[in-house]
Amino acid sequence: MASIPGLDPGAPGPSGAGGDSGGNAYEFTVGELSIELKRAVEDRFGHVRLRGEISGWKTPASGHAYFTLKDEDACIDAVMWRTSRARLDFAPEDGLEVIAQGRVTTYPGRSKYQIVVERMAVAGAGALMALLEKRKAALGAEGLFAPERKRALPFLPRRIGIVTSPTGAVIRDMLHRLEERFPRNVLLWPVKVQGEGAAGEVARGIAGLNALPDAPDLIIVARGGGSIEDLWAFNEEAVVRAVAASGIPVISAVGHETDTTLCDFAADHRAPTPTAAAERAVPVRAELAALIADQAARLDGAMRQGQRACAERAAMLAARLPAPATLIEARQQRLDDLAARLPGPKTIFDMRAERLAALEDRLRRAGMQARRDAARDLQRVSARLGPDLLQRSWLRHDQRLKDTCRVLASLDPRRPLQRGFALVEGPGGRPVTSAARAGELASLMLRFSDGALSVRTAAGSDPDDPSGGSGPGEPNSAQRERPKRTKAPKPAPPGQPDLF
Incomplete structure (x- = not known):
């Protein structure tokens, strides 16, 4: 590795001495220092075998695995690339003690060191057995191993x-x-x-x-x-x-x-x-066929033995029965005795005829009595329905008819016209009940007791007509007087209630 000024301990300082006063020290960038640290760590720990417990095992969508190896003293981050993870023969999980082989390197992006695991194995069978017992207890607590869940296997699938x-x-x-x-x-x-x-x-x-x-x-x-x-x-x-x-x-x-x-x-x-x-x-086909044949033979023997037993029992019962001719002779003799005791057909016919005549006479007398009872009831009803009862009923219905006629007469819409009122009608003879509706129509029909009179409204008047569209002698809409209040009607005669 090439030496970098300021990093080599033997490099002279600014005064030529072995020490460095700091004024001429090499200035690293952060990236350069990270690269130098990465080289130093990888050169020193290019291949290591590490024993530890897995913690925080994560596998994102990329397929790589990120986790931590730890013991009771320290921990180190670890990464296992997807290609190395595919060669594992077990499923790693938290708490499993493993032996990892790989190289130690640094991750400049976070100023941390980590181990890149290339191979990994379980640290002995003891760790696997402990994990197995732990998983067995957890799944057994859920009831997955309960004996009542076991099902019978089909005999011949x-x-x-x-x-x-x-x-x-x-x-x-x-x-x-x-x-x-x-x-x-x-x-x-x-x-x-x-x-x-x-x-x-x-x-x-x-x-x-x-x-x-x-x-x-x-x-x-x-x-x-x-x-x-x-x-x-x-x-x-x-x-x-x-x-x-x-x-x-x-x-x-x-x-x-x-x-x-x-x-x-x-x-x-x-x-x-x-x-x-x-x-x-x-099952074994030959053994099954032999078993079926043996069962069939036993069934056939049992059926034959049952048939023989039934035949023997029938023979024993038949031997204990009397002869059929003896049974028939006794019954024939009893039939002859009964026939001799019965009366002849003519006697039976005469007896039935007498009984029928007696019944007919009883029915005739009962019918005559019923007609007499009905006539007596009719006489009693006729006596109760005298002329006074009919007269009272007729007077009551006559009074109801008169009352109904008076009510109909009071409800006649033309009757108030005799007291000075007028009925205002529109087209088609429909009554006009509001001033707003009358103002919308071109003409109106005023119906009095002795006739009808057609008038034109302001909506149907000629603008050039100074009279406002009213006929001779008819006031226009502005000159119309409000109708005078009419006197209250006279009270109804006694016996007739006021309908209004």
Whole structure:
């Protein structure tokens, strides 16, 4: 690295001495100083391995990861670019202790140093087991592992969905075992079973099989054996929740018999190996056929034995019954006795005729009595309806008719004309009830008791006519006098109420 004046300790000062009085010191810009610090840090710490606990893990839309590595004494900011993060075989989260490899550098924009992580691994199986127990307790508290949530597997599924890697021995072993036991329609959903993004693919595979229109009757989530790091994708929360939310029964077949993941606790059934999952999914066709044949033989034998028992019992009951001829003879003799005791047909007819005549006579007497009772009732009513009652009814209706005629006469609109009033009508004989309406019309009709008179209003007068459009002897609108108040009408005669 080239030396910069003022930075090299051996550079002479302004007086030629080794020290620097400050007057000739090199003046850095902020950018130059940041660059020099960046070079010094990267040259000294170009490659480091750092052990610490993840805190504040964030992954923005760019795909890069920003977090902090800390221990009980200090902390350092860390960044992991998207390409390096894609190579991780586990899902980092806060609180996980890891070993990070990378280079220390500075970030001039904020005057801080940080480590650029290129590789990262979990710091031993103990940290993973602690994280696993913590996650298991949290998910178990939500009831995702409750035994009452487990569902029974179908005895013979029509279609089986398998979520696993399309390559490898797992899928081949499962298909081979299904073919041997009971061939079924298999739907494979290919996913990654290890590394970055494996948990998300497995969760989407389970949800995708549930969303199919022709969904399978059973789902198997399978993977071969491996270390706890290799199987970590099946301990992720996304996979556990997808298995718990599945509407289709799920068999978890992850790892070997000694391997246990959180997916096993959430599934409806755990198989020790993928091959065992295939065996649990379907029965053996030959054994099933033999069982059906044995059950059919037992059913046939039971039916035959039942038929023989029924035949024997029928024979025993028939032996205890008397002869049919004996039963018929006794009934025939009783029938003859009853026939001899019955009267002849002519006697029965005569008896019915006498009874009919008696009934007819009773009906005739009852009808005559009813007519006599009706005549007596009519005489009593006629006696009550005398001439006085009819006279009073006629007078009452006559008085009501006279009262109605007087009311109609009082309501006649032409009757007030006899007392000096006039009826003002417009075109078509319609009454005019306001001065404003009369001023709008060209002519009016004044109707008196002895005739009618047509007059013209100011709206229909000729402007050149000095008389204002009134006829001979007719006052114009300005000369009209207000009508005199009429006297109050005389009171109505006694017995007739005042209608106004």
